[in-house]
Amino acid sequence: MSRLNTAALTKAMPQLLSLMLILFLNYLAFPGFFEIRLQDGRLFGSLIDVLNRGAPVIILAIGMTAVIASRGVDLSVGAVMAISGALAATMTVSGYPVPIVILAALGAGLLCGLWNGILVAYFDLQPIVATLILMVAGRGIAQLITEGSIVTFNEPGLIFFGTGSFAGIPMPILIAALLLTLAIAVVRRTALGLLIESIGINRSASSYAGLNSKLLLLVIYAFCGVCAALAGIIIAADIRGADANNAGLWLELDAILAVVVGGTSLFGGRFSILMSALGAVIIQAMNTGILLSGFPPEYNLILKALVIIVILLAQSFSSLGGWAFLKGEFRSKGANRQ
Amino acid sequence: MIFMKRILLASTVAMAFAGYANAADLTVGFSQIGSESGWRAAETSVSKIEAKKRGIDLKIADAQQKQENQIKAIRGFIAQGVDAIFIAPVVATGWDTVLAEAKEAKIPVILLDRTIETTNDDLYLTAVTSDTVHEGKVAGEWLAKAVAGKDCKVVELQGTVGSSPAINRKKGFEEGIASASNIKITRSQTGDFTRSKGKEVMEGFLKAESGGKNICALYAHNDDMAVGAIQAIKEAGLKPGKDILVVSVDAVPDIFTAMSEGEANATVELTPNMAGPAFDALKAFKDSGKAPPKWIQTESKLYTQADDPKKVYEEKKGLGY
Numbered sequence: 001m002s003r004l005n006t007a008a009l010t011k012a013m014p015q016l017l018s019l020m021l022i023l024f025l026n027y028l029a030f031p032g033f034f035e036i037r038l039q040d041g042r043l044f045g046s047l048i049d050v051l052n053r054g055a056p057v058i059i060l061a062i063g064m065t066a067v068i069a070s071r072g073v074d075l076s077v078g079a080v081m082a083i084s085g086a087l088a089a090t091m092t093v094s095g096y097p098v099p100i101v102i103l104a105a106l107g108a109g110l111l112c113g114l115w116n117g118i119l120v121a122y123f124d125l126q127p128i129v130a131t132l133i134l135m136v137a138g139r140g141i142a143q144l145i146t147e148g149s150i151v152t153f154n155e156p157g158l159i160f161f162g163t164g165s166f167a168g169i170p171m172p173i174l175i176a177a178l179l180l181t182l183a184i185a186v187v188r189r190t191a192l193g194l195l196i197e198s199i200g201i202n203r204s205a206s207s208y209a210g211l212n213s214k215l216l217l218l219v220i221y222a223f224c225g226v227c228a229a230l231a232g233i234i235i236a237a238d239i240r241g242a243d244a245n246n247a248g249l250w251l252e253l254d255a256i257l258a259v260v261v262g263g264t265s266l267f268g269g270r271f272s273i274l275m276s277a278l279g280a281v282i283i284q285a286m287n288t289g290i291l292l293s294g295f296p297p298e299y300n301l302i303l304k305a306l307v308i309i310v311i312l313l314a315q316s317f318s319s320l321g322g323w324a325f326l327k328g329e330f331r332s333k334g335a336n337r338q
Numbered sequence: 339m340i341f342m343k344r345i346l347l348a349s350t351v352a353m354a355f356a357g358y359a360n361a362a363d364l365t366v367g368f369s370q371i372g373s374e375s376g377w378r379a380a381e382t383s384v385s386k387i388e389a390k391k392r393g394i395d396l397k398i399a400d401a402q403q404k405q406e407n408q409i410k411a412i413r414g415f416i417a418q419g420v421d422a423i424f425i426a427p428v429v430a431t432g433w434d435t436v437l438a439e440a441k442e443a444k445i446p447v448i449l450l451d452r453t454i455e456t457t458n459d460d461l462y463l464t465a466v467t468s469d470t471v472h473e474g475k476v477a478g479e480w481l482a483k484a485v486a487g488k489d490c491k492v493v494e495l496q497g498t499v500g501s502s503p504a505i506n507r508k509k510g511f512e513e514g515i516a517s518a519s520n521i522k523i524t525r526s527q528t529g530d531f532t533r534s535k536g537k538e539v540m541e542g543f544l545k546a547e548s549g550g551k552n553i554c555a556l557y558a559h560n561d562d563m564a565v566g567a568i569q570a571i572k573e574a575g576l577k578p579g580k581d582i583l584v585v586s587v588d589a590v591p592d593i594f595t596a597m598s599e600g601e602a603n604a605t606v607e608l609t610p611n612m613a614g615p616a617f618d619a620l621k622a623f624k625d626s627g628k629a630p631p632k633w634i635q636t637e638s639k640l641y642t643q644a645d646d647p648k649k650v651y652e653e654k655k656g657l658g659y
Contacts, residue, residue, distance in 0.1 A: 147379075239534050
């Protein structure tokens with residue numbers, strides 16, 4: 001068991017090192033980075049900001065990991081976030097109780113996911129094209145729901161999901177952590193994870209082996225849709241309003257990036273949900289750091305791109321066995337000299 | 339096919355006659371960009387209200403953010419023989435050909451809210467736009483007056499990097515506070531004109547400026563970012579509007595709610611009423627034949643907590659923001 005843990009830790013080394021490096025750079029840019037205090041019974045500090053702001057992308061990345069592991073991709077998650085947020089906000093304004101609002105918003109996400117899943121699994125559309133449809137149309141649907149305006153609400157029950165806290169921990173962090181634990185347990189304590197990996201590596205072989213790959217794909221996309229809806233509720237609750245034009249805009253790219261930074265291959269197969277979550281935290285740590293650094297905003301995207309290139313190069317170097325190679329070179333040279 | 343065309347033609351003629359019979363002495367075609375924002379929706383509904391007030395028959399074509407749709411709509415208006423064409427151009431270039439067609443048909447064109455780049459200024463009658471530099475300046479001057487000589491560190495939430503309102507509202511604000519050496523912009527970041535980014539960036543500002551105690555005022559390039567930032571200020575345990583003054587631009591309904599609760603201090607209006615001044619200019623042109631100036635600047639009105647924000651909210655609520 002302990003050997004397994006060390007192996008996992010070695011594999012996670014590039015990501016952990018990059019996270020530590022980014023946190024350290026943040027500390028250099030802003031010495032108060034690690035300070036945490038209680039504010040109105042809620043933890044308050046930059047580190048909390050990283051997790052709190054990162055929570056929606058963590059949640060997206062959980063669903064996205066399963067999709068990417070099945071050799072797919074879901075471009076529609078940002079639009080689905082906008083739909084669920086728009087639905088939650090307009091229903092709240094019309095006076096529906098919070099539990100029904102949440103269920104309806106999650107239900108909308110489920111429907112969107114099922115739509116994607118049916119296109120991919122049963123009509124054999126390429127995932128990137130199939131989900132592109134909803135990525136474009138979904139934002140339009142959200143705009144129809146809100147009628148093009150920002151729907152503002154003041155229902156404390158719904159706002160709680162964005163800005164509330166339990167035992168001092170902000171709700172978004174709590175929800176993301178819960179979903180993460182649940183997803184890892186379901187995927188790793190059952191054969192589900194293995195089945196997802198097998199259809200990701202070779203779908204037809206898996207089907208011949210007796211796996212109902214169509215149903216499994218459908219479930220994966222539906223789950224991803226529900227994750228997106230949950231993230232949509234959180235960001236709508238956070239700003240007390242649904243902004244159909246901007247909610248979740250380009251977040252599908254952040255989610256995919258989080259999965260890739262976490263080390264899951266876009267070609268499907270082996271995956272790690274925990275590492276994708278770590279990837280999401282790395283991205284947000286970088287974003288928060290840029291905001292704290294006081295650089296002019298023109299540098300934001302360049303800085304982000306540079307950091308990501310470095311992380312991905314380090315990762316590729318490490319997966320090619322680069323470190324072992326260097327170590328070996330060093331040793332053999334040392335031996336030659338003796 | 340011919341039959342269809344005849345029906346279409348007949349109905350167009352019928353519609354045209356109906357338009358004239360309706361005591362409306364003018365028919366105006368308005369090529370609107372589409373539903374890109376709440377402000378745009380408000381502009382459309384205010385245009386309808388202003389047209390109704392003057393008994394003008396306004397035909398609105400929604401271009402869904404595409405220039406080719408706008409060009410099609412303009413050609414349609416020319417074919418219908420409208421008395422004038424209003425355009426809210428989605429992009430700045432590529433209008434020369436279709437505007438020349440309108441000129442040939444002797445239909446005056448008025449640009450709303452945005453201008454175009456053209457080698458021949460005669461292609462349009464006038465442009466009704468807001469001066470975004472002036473908007474920033476009004477906000478800056480308000481702050482200079484409000485702090486009255488006291489030292490004040492300002493944090494700025496910029497619009498989308500590189501967009502012209504972001505560049506101009508920044509420039510204007512800096513002009514507005516130029517004579518007040520006590521006011522300094524200490525941090526400036528983009529909040530992409532959105533609420534959630536406004537909140538996230540403000541959280542960063544608050545942490546970086548020792549919990550917000552060093553910040554005296556917030557200037558946001560639009561109200562939405564200010565609304566997000568106000569929430570961040572509250573969550574940091576400070577009072578927006580008192581501990582940190584909040585001034586922004588646009589005057590959308592939600593900022594008036596914040597102002598009535600004392601959480602925002604001032605906003606500069608980007609009026610959705612671009613059509614009103616355009617109708618007036620058009621009428622004067624039709625009556626006297628004298629061309630209006632090439633640029634009609636709309637008023638950048640300052641609203642503060644003293645302007646009965648609750649009432650303004652009720653007035654603006656129904657406009658589709």
